[in-house]
Amino acid sequence: MRVSLFATCLVDMFAPEVGVSAVRLLRRLGCDVDFPSGQTCCGQPAWNSGHRAEAEKMAACTVRAFAGSEYVVAPSGSCAGMIRGVYPTLFADEPELQAEARALASRTYELSEFLVHVMQVDLRTLGARFPATVAYHTSCHMTRELGVREEPLALLDQIEGLERRELERADLCCGFGGTFSVKMPEVAVAMADDKLADAAATGAEYLVGADLACLMHLEGRLRRLGGSMRVLHLAQLLDQATRPAQGAVR
Amino acid sequence: MSGLRDRVRAELQQTAKRSAVAASTRGEHLAKERAWRELAAEGRLQALRDQARDVKNQALAHHEEYLRQFVAQVERRGGRVHFASTGEAAVAQVLAIIREAGACRIVKAKSMVSEEIGLTPALEAAGLETLETDLGEFIVQLAGQAPSHITGPAIHLSAKQIAGIFCEKLGEEVPPDPEALAALARRMLRDKFLTADVGITGANFGVAETGSILLVTNEGNADLATALPPVMIVVMGIEKLVPDWAALEPLLTLLPRTATGQRMTVYVTAITGPRQPGEVDGPEELHVVLLDNGRSRLLGTKYQDVLRCLRCGACLDACPVFRQVGGHGYGSVYSGPIGATLTPLLKGAAADELLDLCSVCGACTENCPVQIPLHRLILEQRADRAAGRPGPADQGPWHTAGQAAAAGAATGRFSPAGGAFGAVRQVSLAERWLFRLWAWAWSDPRRYRAVARLVALLARPFSRDGHLTWFPGPLAEWGRERDFPAPALRPFHERWSELEQEEGAAHEG
Amino acid sequence: MKAEERFRQALADLSCQLVQAADGKEAAAAVLHALRQRRVTEVVAWAEPWLSELGLPQAARQAGISWYAPPAGTDSAEVREAAARAGAGVTGADWGVAETGTLALLSGPGRPRMTHLLPPLHIALLSRTRLLPDMAALFREMAALARLGATPSALQLVTGPSRSADIADVLVRKVHGPGEVMVVLVG
Numbered sequence: 001m002r003v004s005l006f007a008t009c010l011v012d013m014f015a016p017e018v019g020v021s022a023v024r025l026l027r028r029l030g031c032d033v034d035f036p037s038g039q040t041c042c043g044q045p046a047w048n049s050g051h052r053a054e055a056e057k058m059a060a061c062t063v064r065a066f067a068g069s070e071y072v073v074a075p076s077g078s079c080a081g082m083i084r085g086v087y088p089t090l091f092a093d094e095p096e097l098q099a100e101a102r103a104l105a106s107r108t109y110e111l112s113e114f115l116v117h118v119m120q121v122d123l124r125t126l127g128a129r130f131p132a133t134v135a136y137h138t139s140c141h142m143t144r145e146l147g148v149r150e151e152p153l154a155l156l157d158q159i160e161g162l163e164r165r166e167l168e169r170a171d172l173c174c175g176f177g178g179t180f181s182v183k184m185p186e187v188a189v190a191m192a193d194d195k196l197a198d199a200a201a202t203g204a205e206y207l208v209g210a211d212l213a214c215l216m217h218l219e220g221r222l223r224r225l226g227g228s229m230r231v232l233h234l235a236q237l238l239d240q241a242t243r244p245a246q247g248a249v250r
Numbered sequence: 251m252s253g254l255r256d257r258v259r260a261e262l263q264q265t266a267k268r269s270a271v272a273a274s275t276r277g278e279h280l281a282k283e284r285a286w287r288e289l290a291a292e293g294r295l296q297a298l299r300d301q302a303r304d305v306k307n308q309a310l311a312h313h314e315e316y317l318r319q320f321v322a323q324v325e326r327r328g329g330r331v332h333f334a335s336t337g338e339a340a341v342a343q344v345l346a347i348i349r350e351a352g353a354c355r356i357v358k359a360k361s362m363v364s365e366e367i368g369l370t371p372a373l374e375a376a377g378l379e380t381l382e383t384d385l386g387e388f389i390v391q392l393a394g395q396a397p398s399h400i401t402g403p404a405i406h407l408s409a410k411q412i413a414g415i416f417c418e419k420l421g422e423e424v425p426p427d428p429e430a431l432a433a434l435a436r437r438m439l440r441d442k443f444l445t446a447d448v449g450i451t452g453a454n455f456g457v458a459e460t461g462s463i464l465l466v467t468n469e470g471n472a473d474l475a476t477a478l479p480p481v482m483i484v485v486m487g488i489e490k491l492v493p494d495w496a497a498l499e500p501l502l503t504l505l506p507r508t509a510t511g512q513r514m515t516v517y518v519t520a521i522t523g524p525r526q527p528g529e530v531d532g533p534e535e536l537h538v539v540l541l542d543n544g545r546s547r548l549l550g551t552k553y554q555d556v557l558r559c560l561r562c563g564a565c566l567d568a569c570p571v572f573r574q575v576g577g578h579g580y581g582s583v584y585s586g587p588i589g590a591t592l593t594p595l596l597k598g599a600a601a602d603e604l605l606d607l608c609s610v611c612g613a614c615t616e617n618c619p620v621q622i623p624l625h626r627l628i629l630e631q632r633a634d635r636a637a638g639r640p641g642p643a644d645q646g647p648w649h650t651a652g653q654a655a656a657a658g659a660a661t662g663r664f665s666p667a668g669g670a671f672g673a674v675r676q677v678s679l680a681e682r683w684l685f686r687l688w689a690w691a692w693s694d695p696r697r698y699r700a701v702a703r704l705v706a707l708l709a710r711p712f713s714r715d716g717h718l719t720w721f722p723g724p725l726a727e728w729g730r731e732r733d734f735p736a737p738a739l740r741p742f743h744e745r746w747s748e749l750e751q752e753e754g755a756a757h758e759g
Numbered sequence: 760m761k762a763e764e765r766f767r768q769a770l771a772d773l774s775c776q777l778v779q780a781a782d783g784k785e786a787a788a789a790v791l792h793a794l795r796q797r798r799v800t801e802v803v804a805w806a807e808p809w810l811s812e813l814g815l816p817q818a819a820r821q822a823g824i825s826w827y828a829p830p831a832g833t834d835s836a837e838v839r840e841a842a843a844r845a846g847a848g849v850t851g852a853d854w855g856v857a858e859t860g861t862l863a864l865l866s867g868p869g870r871p872r873m874t875h876l877l878p879p880l881h882i883a884l885l886s887r888t889r890l891l892p893d894m895a896a897l898f899r900e901m902a903a904l905a906r907l908g909a910t911p912s913a914l915q916l917v918t919g920p921s922r923s924a925d926i927a928d929v930l931v932r933k934v935h936g937p938g939e940v941m942v943v944l945v946g
Binding site: 007009011012013014015016019020023024027033035037038039040041043046047048049050051052053054055057058060061065140141144145169171172173175176177178180181182183184185186187188189190191192194216217219220221223224 | 570
Binding site: 405432433521528 | 866935
């Protein structure tokens, strides 16, 4: 299976190790992974702020970058959501580009949904192991736009030694919200504080999510508040859990 | 924007109030979830939401026709209908009705539309005793505060605070016990119901088929306000019309379950015309004031869906922003997601800042019984704002000439509303240029990579432990209370070649 | 049987009492018992012939309870005063809804609305033949009335006692309407 990685701008610039984990994980599971070099950003921050012309420019670049891809996999629910949910509505004046955008949307997946639905992995067969307590934060775009709710949980539950702790009030947004996080920062921080309190209440050692934006916002706040919880992207956890003949994963 | 930020900051500092709001909205949301799960288990939830959406859409699509029918039916039963293009006109009409009736004692049931037009303050200013009779409204009226939630006006107050308000304003010492407090309100208001000249209500629904006004409540105050005073005045937004009694079924099945988790509210009352000959109670005079106030401008536009709103409050209860800032944080009559969506549509660019009080999480849309795509309508308005396109409220009295003609032909009674012609809506110059630059840089991979390298180099001296704690410009807001990862000196795209080699090595090995 | 059980359960969920009466005589006895139990001394009631045929007005008076059933056209102030004083309001019910425990009352001459709204106790007599399975059935009845042009000036649906959670989210009863609703299912 040939997979093109859409690293996403946040991963690319601020957490490349997440992209590295995603690549290693996919290869370990048997995929050929490539990285189309024309990729930049899906354009969602501009779209959500109302700057649609600007978002379309970035989207056009993204569509062209993945023109030759068979499967496009992104370690981000919100970016995959942007491509699947918004791209098909763009480029009304450019029918060719619109057709390409729609084709791209039909081939684009968030990482966990790709693993569960397309590759149909069972991590147990790989002896996946991650002995720790983990609280999973489900991001709004992933659940409400993409409808991907159970897939990350299913993957985590296939990992030996991993004890998943449920977050109370899991339906509440963490407060990132794109430019909301800088336009209404006090509210965004208040929302992060509630989410972090819920996470701390589970006693979990790790807070894990599939959307880097949420994790950056939560970890950024956690660092100011102080706390021992570690924040990890799902791709990193799955990579670490499936590494062959590994030592301690702390 | 600073008005909104200041107000929000002030609300965030009120920890007791925040706790009360958060607990109340969470409780209501969970009650709604239980009620919806029950419907889902019966296999009816989505069908009901679809039917509810469809009957409201039907009413909106054929608005002039149903309006005509409603008016004719009300008048056939001996009621009178008055048209108000604006809030001021509605207030003037209510005052005129009251003066003509020689009335001076008014009891009011809860009505969002009456808050929207500032009716109670206007009546009080005219020297008319106007008592809110809904328990929560009664409390905030005494306290001189604005209601903080569509269905629970006083949820931000504790029992102790309410007891204090009763003591101060009513001169009555009552323990801070909800039952005792409610009993006091009942006692104080009972006499007012019995001696009132006028009862003013809103309307949850207006049924075109029979000219009926539906009131959906729990306390009984709307029923007393419509049974006892000789004059009844209903102030109703024109979007509250539904075609017929059959249409009420999905709406009345969903509304109570969604608003409070009840299968049915205690009182659902349909008033059709004044009392019949031989009846000893019910209004002798029934007046319906139909309010436009910017609603008809939304018909036929991409924003029409917002007119389906039942004012159930479910979006408020689900909203993660509302739970932090409460109704008062919005500074407008309608708060929460519906407030953020509707207020700029009705009032124009002056209310645009509310569009930013949203993290676009989509919980509102998910919880709306009539499936209004609330967060998408906020995004749509943000797009209009960024493009400098005026919204419906700022385009003049009529969105299309066809609308004006149709409304005029239907009733001959709507007069053009005063709109804020050509009010400019825009984002700041800085924001506009920031996004233009961003898009220019990031729509080409080489420019993108150059920017990534530049940013990483610029940030390097400020980075501590791989994180930044301070930012210039617009991002400064992030850095006040949060860290941010420092841009990687080797972004992922620079590490790709070694990842490829890794793969190659793996194949060889 | 099934609808009645559902009705009883729905009323129980609302903390409402349901008494089953095989006939008019039992119904009257049930009403009287409830009034005595709650030490009601004044009753306001619908002026419907079937209510007086149950013998209730006389039985009540014999028990020292005043029974006031104002006929159509009575002076409204007089009715108001009586209803405001009464310890109980006794009405019929045009329909009941098993699904929700709802009573549907149509207004009309001899049926003042304040009868079931002002007194702290509302007793409704509902004929078994008028018990509908669900709200959908009730709306069909209302739609039928509408088609006949027979919509009453007030259709009042009552589902349990008056309540509010406006004060600190604590549920209290008897806010403006009655604090207790009792249903006698007859037949």
